[in-house]
Amino acid sequence: MAIVPLKQIVTVHRVVEKNKWGEEKTTSNEMKCRIDERTQIVKNVAGEEVVSGAEMWFDKFPDVRYDDAFEYTDERGITTKARPIKIEPVRMLSGKPTLTIVYV
DSSP, X not given: OOSSOOOEEEEEEEEEEEOTTOOEEEEEEEEEEEEEEEEEEEEOTTSOXXXXXXXXXXXXXXXXXXXXXXXXXXXXXXXXXXXXXXXXXXXXXXXXXXXXXXXX
């Protein structure tokens, strides 16, 4: 059971292979999460300050990567597709991950 309610669904698109013509084969995986849409400045992996439009909170430590594309539809019916800026696991005192926050 997650610490926070996970009421939204996000689709994670991952490129699994490219052929010699540059065509990509992708897989899609739906995951439960909590999406907080807010504009904020975060530091990316390179240490640069960039603007994030949303936070996605996932339970524990899911298999999400920086080259994945995240697609979600909000309550107004607007679909957004974005790549992660920062993936941040939140750990308990024991060291086990309880949440993973993905900034897009």
